Amino acid sequence: MPAYAYQVLDAQGRRQRGVVQADTPRSARALLRERGLHPLRVEPVAAEGGHGRRLPAAALALFSRQLAVLVGSGLPIDEALAALAEASDGRLQAIVLALRARVMEGASLATAMAEQGEAFPRLYRASVAAGESAGRLDQVLRRLAGHAEASASLRQRVLLALTYPTLLSVVAVSVVAALMVYVVPEVTRVFVQQGQALPWPTRVLIALSDGLAAWGWLLAPALFLVVAGLALVLRRPAARGRLQALVLRIPGIGRLVRSADAARFARTLALLVGSAVPLLEALQIALHVVGTLPLRQTLARAVQRVREGQSLGRALAESGQFPAILVRLVQSGERSGRLDVMLDEAAAYGERELDTAIGVVAGVLGPLVIIVVGALVLFIVLAILLPIFELNTLIR
Numbered sequence: 001m002p003a004y005a006y007q008v009l010d011a012q013g014r015r016q017r018g019v020v021q022a023d024t025p026r027s028a029r030a031l032l033r034e035r036g037l038h039p040l041r042v043e044p045v046a047a048e049g050g051h052g053r054r055l056p057a058a059a060l061a062l063f064s065r066q067l068a069v070l071v072g073s074g075l076p077i078d079e080a081l082a083a084l085a086e087a088s089d090g091r092l093q094a095i096v097l098a099l100r101a102r103v104m105e106g107a108s109l110a111t112a113m114a115e116q117g118e119a120f121p122r123l124y125r126a127s128v129a130a131g132e133s134a135g136r137l138d139q140v141l142r143r144l145a146g147h148a149e150a151s152a153s154l155r156q157r158v159l160l161a162l163t164y165p166t167l168l169s170v171v172a173v174s175v176v177a178a179l180m181v182y183v184v185p186e187v188t189r190v191f192v193q194q195g196q197a198l199p200w201p202t203r204v205l206i207a208l209s210d211g212l213a214a215w216g217w218l219l220a221p222a223l224f225l226v227v228a229g230l231a232l233v234l235r236r237p238a239a240r241g242r243l244q245a246l247v248l249r250i251p252g253i254g255r256l257v258r259s260a261d262a263a264r265f266a267r268t269l270a271l272l273v274g275s276a277v278p279l280l281e282a283l284q285i286a287l288h289v290v291g292t293l294p295l296r297q298t299l300a301r302a303v304q305r306v307r308e309g310q311s312l313g314r315a316l317a318e319s320g321q322f323p324a325i326l327v328r329l330v331q332s333g334e335r336s337g338r339l340d341v342m343l344d345e346a347a348a349y350g351e352r353e354l355d356t357a358i359g360v361v362a363g364v365l366g367p368l369v370i371i372v373v374g375a376l377v378l379f380i381v382l383a384i385l386l387p388i389f390e391l392n393t394l395i396r
Helices: 025-033 045-049 055-072 076-085 089-103 108-113 124-134 138-196 200-234 237-249 252-276 280-291 294-309 312-319 326-337 339-395
Strands: 001-008 015-021 039-043
Touching: 015 294, 025 039, 055 076, 055 089, 055 138, 076 089, 089 108, 108 124, 124 138, 124 280, 138 200, 138 252, 138 339, 200 237, 200 339, 237 252, 237 294, 252 280, 252 294, 252 339, 280 294, 294 312, 312 326, 326 339
Parallel strands: none
Antiparallel strands: 001 015, 001 039
């Protein structure tokens, strides 16, 4: 039965939105009127959801976990989706009902997901298709839920680790700017009026303070233009690739970027291979999760060598761009026939290394910001005190 997204007025004249299932739009309107609602708009859900943005990782993980439980308990797909729709709301409910409508028409779940535009990532759809073909849909859905949860957890840890240094930096810059604009001019005016020769730190401080007072209003637009210009330049793959190549050469940071991309690639490939997706197809999909263009190009050449008959472990080793632990675990997995398990191990190792690096960076950034701000405040204090010391010397 098709699903329809509606917008109605209730008895109190308030607008409401939701989704209803009916045979035709006319039946949907009649059903809404029976509920005491005045329909304003009724549209097929499939037409609405086909061009939607990607589902958030948390929503995708919850959807996958719940659907895996329902399918694993023996419910047919359409009944499992109907149960999920009742427990969902908003955009997710609309998407689930659209999936159910297509499944009831005879389409596979993966095909129905493909019709929802960007709501479900390509690797998600490929895994579901492989799970349906192999009769392991519930197992594949559990793996997909774990993958989405791991991605969301890593993103959250990165944000939490960088929150304190970011807030500290904003507060520090605000305090120093307030000192330079409001406090320093009042204090230094006395020295200027006396006409005495000022030490160079005081002259520098006065020049900076006057510059901020006169031109400070231009800082925000200038910063916006710089950021916008940089964003436009980095939209070009060639420019973005050159910048990322430079980042990869920076000691420490380059290794961290490689570890992050390698962990993401290994986790995605493990999911696809474990879902019975053919290796070459899985490699083509996993290529797109590597965010650094030079690494993606290197990996694409490795995939081409695999297509020509070379083993994945050897192709990665010859590229020289991926962590040795990933290469060794892939080679071990190919020899033992447990490639998905070894890829999971490599991803877990890379994520642990990334967590450690993030913790170290966050631990260093906080004290570093404090030291920089302390140095600036010390400079301001010295610039103010030096003329006072010289004046006392002259009086004596």
